[in-house]
Amino acid sequence: MPSPTRLVVLVSGSGTNLQALLDACADESYGAKVVAVGADREDIAGLTRAEAAGVPTFTAKVKDYTSREHWDRALADKVGAFEPDVVVLAGFMKLVGTTFLDAFGGRTVNTHPALSPSFPGMHGPREALEYGVKVTGATLFIVDAGVDTGAIVAQTAVPVDDDDTEATLHERIKVAERAMLVDAVGKMAREGFSVEGRRVRFGG
Ligand code: GRF
Numbered sequence: 001m002p003s004p005t006r007l008v009v010l011v012s013g014s015g016t017n018l019q020a021l022l023d024a025c026a027d028e029s030y031g032a033k034v035v036a037v038g039a040d041r042e043d044i045a046g047l048t049r050a051e052a053a054g055v056p057t058f059t060a061k062v063k064d065y066t067s068r069e070h071w072d073r074a075l076a077d078k079v080g081a082f083e084p085d086v087v088v089l090a091g092f093m094k095l096v097g098t099t100f101l102d103a104f105g106g107r108t109v110n111t112h113p114a115l116s117p118s119f120p121g122m123h124g125p126r127e128a129l130e131y132g133v134k135v136t137g138a139t140l141f142i143v144d145a146g147v148d149t150g151a152i153v154a155q156t157a158v159p160v161d162d163d164d165t166e167a168t169l170h171e172r173i174k175v176a177e178r179a180m181l182v183d184a185v186g187k188m189a190r191e192g193f194s195v196e197g198r199r200v201r202f203g204g
Pocket of ligand 1: 016
């Protein structure tokens, strides 16, 4: 069996997407391994999940650096120390900068709880609800310099119910989002992928 694709996962919160990846990686045939988990803050469930799985962790907090650029370089260095093939932003609530993208652009994915290009930014589920769409979902994309603008790797749709709140809708999205993330990252690992303009394809 070829050596597993090395994943570094970055988190900022509860880390249920991370957990889904950790669970998938427990099966060797999945083709990937989480080699480290990083965060932009301490005391979050995401880091606890990594520690429970025996995965090394690190943090890079913006306020510990003199500028956003220094933070970005430090983050890139910390991620680079684990020699990832693919970086997964899984609920990571910071925009990475130029240094990070120079190092890991084209092989960093992020998951967003809306169907891009609709509702980019921090409040995808709330804005979908306010707009009144009947279908929303989640998008996995290749990170670029924009906010949720990168080339789309995978999407999954979920219905919006009449009595949804932001919380119930986001929770339904997250169930589908985790399945999408595990499926797509597994394919990236086992089959490889290419990015041509805005088109992402699995396979060599
Ligand atoms: C996900 O819905 C992600 O798309 C959004 O924040 C949520 C993170 O959830 N940016 P978790 O930390 O993986 O549980």
